[in-house]
Amino acid sequence: MASPSIRIKVPEKAAKGEVFEIKTTIGHDMESGQRKDKEGKPIPRRIVNKFVCKYNGKEVFSSDWYPSISANPYLSFHVKATESGTIELAWHDDNGEVYTKTANITVG
């Protein structure tokens, strides 16, 4: 699989104390390990098993995923605006690769 396509939606601005929503999707097969190929051999599991959101370097939300999560995982969650800075999102693949995406937010 080539480097997965990631789409994120983070507001550019938020008021201090406001709780804002972050929406994300990552293009990934999320191969469950339950399927078999044409010859009847099991297709090995390969999923994104962890998602982490850091806000100015501090972890504010994370999630562990298992094979029941659909392909091309969509996730929406919330973060409380405290100060201007960077939102860093990371997806951890079974194969050890980590895919990241960042966004800036202005809080005022």
Next chain:
Amino acid sequence: MSKNDRPALSRRQLLVAAGSGMLMAAGVAAAPRAAHAGPAEADEAVKKLIGGASIKEGRVNLKLPQIAENGNTVPFTVSVDSPMTESDYVKSVYIISEGNPFPHVATFNFTPASGKAEVSMRMRMAKTQYVRAVATMSDGSVYQAKQEVKVTIGGCGG
């Protein structure tokens, strides 16, 4: 995940069969040996995650469609009533399936900086089943919600 008594048909083969009007025959042939978890496995999975804490009903809202035509992607939203302050917040929410090969679907870990314990995602469903959302709070209490989803075409590669 190590169970080997899966049905011999792949999802693709099943879909092909569905296309040629053979779904019912294929489904019946595949169903008896399907390695799906049941409520007992779900109970066990929950116990492993939360230990011996008693589970109360309430505070957790789990939204799922009542009928899912496509078990490959079933949207769900879970939210938990909580002030989300340093002294009182939701620590984790576990999504547990009663009818998939592996009961644990996802864990969501919150902090007071989350502001709100609410997430949306999409999950696979092998068959008609109950889904549970179990929430652990910062004071150690545990709450849960449960909902049944009727699945028309399963989506776990079975």
